[in-house]
Amino acid sequence: MNKNMIYVVTNRNLIKEENFYEAIERCSQASIDGLILREKDLSTDELLEMAKRVKVITNKYHIPLIINGNIEVAKKINSYGCHLSYKDIPNNYHKEGLKLGASIHSVEEAIESERLGVDYIIAGNIFETDCKPGLIGKGIEFLEEIKSRVSIPIIAIGGIDIDNAKKVINAGVNGVAIMSSAMNDINNRFINKLREEVEENI
């Protein structure tokens, strides 16, 4: 990874002005480095159908597609990667070419994820966010501590905004992931501004 990454995490329930596939297309046109299809309430069959349609769009814009929470679907559609909750990381996992990501919420989970062969981690929640009501932000120090303990790429999530993105990147992480602001970013203004912020970090 040689630039700071921006990952968009989907949540179709947050989209207000577009339909889901319009939002996927719009995000894919922006300067993003990956799209995580995270629609946790769908059955495997429903997710598979959605993932096939989403992959047509992300492929068109050469955006890596990562399937959240379902290795079977990720393998079936031959996605770039699969992203799992920490507790779901398998002990013996045949990646079959998939990148494996994991969500972590403690330094110990970060260390153990690396030991289990995870390719990158998403660490959160860094700041307070309406998407995780009641969970206080773990802050920049959390990222700095993880950075000092693991070598795999670290992506920060949770309340990432234009005003705090630079501070997050300066903690030494490899990128940021955003959900609500991307789902509602009708003209990709937020994503474009975020790109400027995460690239101007020195």
Ligand SMILES: Cc1ncc(COP(=O)(O)OP(=O)(O)O)c(N)n1
């Ligand atoms: C301590 C703690 N627990 C859970 C979360 C958020 O978890 P969630 O995003 O719902 O689950 P994953 O998909 O990331 O496994 C949190 N921020 N902090």
Ligand SMILES: Cc1nc(C(=O)O)sc1CCOP(=O)(O)O
């Ligand atoms: C999906 C997700 N996972 C988190 C975690 O801490 O694991 S925080 C989060 C939501 C991030 O939404 P927003 O960018 O709108 O704050």
Ligand SMILES: [Mg+2]
């Ligand atoms: Mg999460």
